[in-house]
Amino acid sequence: xxxxLESGGALVQPGGSLRLSCAASGFTxxxxxxxxxxxxxxxxxxxxxxxxxxxxxxxxxxxxxxxxTISRDNSSNTLYLQMNSLRVGxxxxxxxxxxxxxxxxxxxxxxxxxxxxxxxS
Amino acid sequence: xxxLTQPASVSGSxxxxxxxxxxxxxSDIGAYRYVSWYQHHPGKAPKLLIYDVTNRPSGVSNRFxxxxxxxxxxxxxxxxxxEDETDYYCSSYTTRSTVIFGGGTKLTVL
Numbered sequence: 385x386x387x388x389l390e391s392g393g394a395l396v397q398p399g400g401s402l403r404l405s406c407a408a409s410g411f412t413x414x415x416x417x418x419x420x421x422x423x424x425x426x427x428x429x430x431x432x433x434x435x436x437x438x439x440x441x442x443x444x445x446x447x448x449x450x451x452x453t454i455s456r457d458n459s460s461n462t463l464y465l466q467m468n469s470l471r472v473g474x475x476x477x478x479x480x481x482x483x484x485x486x487x488x489x490x491x492x493x494x495x496x497x498x499x500x501x502x503x504x505s
Numbered sequence: 506x507x508x509l510t511q512p513a514s515v516s517g518s519x520x521x522x523x524x525x526x527x528x529x530x531x532s533d534i535g536a537y538r539y540v541s542w543y544q545h546h547p548g549k550a551p552k553l554l555i556y557d558v559t560n561r562p563s564g565v566s567n568r569f570x571x572x573x574x575x576x577x578x579x580x581x582x583x584x585x586x587x588e589d590e591t592d593y594y595c596s597s598y599t600t601r602s603t604v605i606f607g608g609g610t611k612l613t614v615l
Contacts, residue, residue, distance in 0.1 A: 419604070421551075428508070429543070429551065429594050431604035443602045484556060489539045490596055490604040493562065495550035 386410040386494045388480045393499030400470050404499060406463040406480030414458040417483035419492060420465045422476035431490075432478070433465065438486035448474075470503045477501075509533065509595055509607035516613040522583040525610045527595030528576060533605055535576040539598035542571055542580045545609075546591045555580060582612070590614040
């Protein structure tokens with residue numbers, strides 16, 4: 385079975401940093417694009433960032449561009465999200481999501497259970 | 506970039522069919538066939554129902570179907586069941602190589 389296990393969520397002060405990890409298993413990690421999607425309390429889903437394996441391209445939402453960086457380590461089947469200059473508005477559950485193909489096109493096939501990030505003083 | 510537009514809520518009786526519309530622009534829904542739909546029970550992982558406008562992943566009931574016309578995509582759920590009551594989201598790939606979601610629709614089975 386495909387499994388995605390997020391970790392790294394915590395309570396952090398505004399302006400702080402955090403790195404989320406996502407351990408993948410049950411599929412050939414290096415063959416698929418990966419994404420981060422978040423859901424703020426009481427709000428809808430918001431796509432955060434994607435990493436296409438086929439060409440190494442990464443893209444991010446305007447709301448996090450310049451502050452968040454997506455990366456991956458295919459040797460350890462792990463996806464990361466480095467989050468800097470955190471804001472109260474970044475408070476959310478962050479989901480790690482496997483794409484259906486090597487090129488990210490928004491086909492968000494398998495979702496993890498999520499990890500909670502709370503930004504508050 | 507603004508979210509795709511979905512109705513906040515829809516309702517239907519068991520056995521009936523309902524349709525949720527998702528309106529975007531020529532830069533997202535109108536540009537590609539990369540439209541997806543998700544079912545999300547709060548507190549659980551969202552589930553992919555439809556991808557590439559009309560395709561169902563293996564294991565998804567054929568009661569769920571998708572379509573698109575111009576800048577608007579639609580999800581139809583036929584033979585409504587009590588277990589269908591939850592939140593539904595549309596999404597689309599965009600010309601900026603990003604992904605945009607709709608605001609979500611809460612389905613109530615009467």
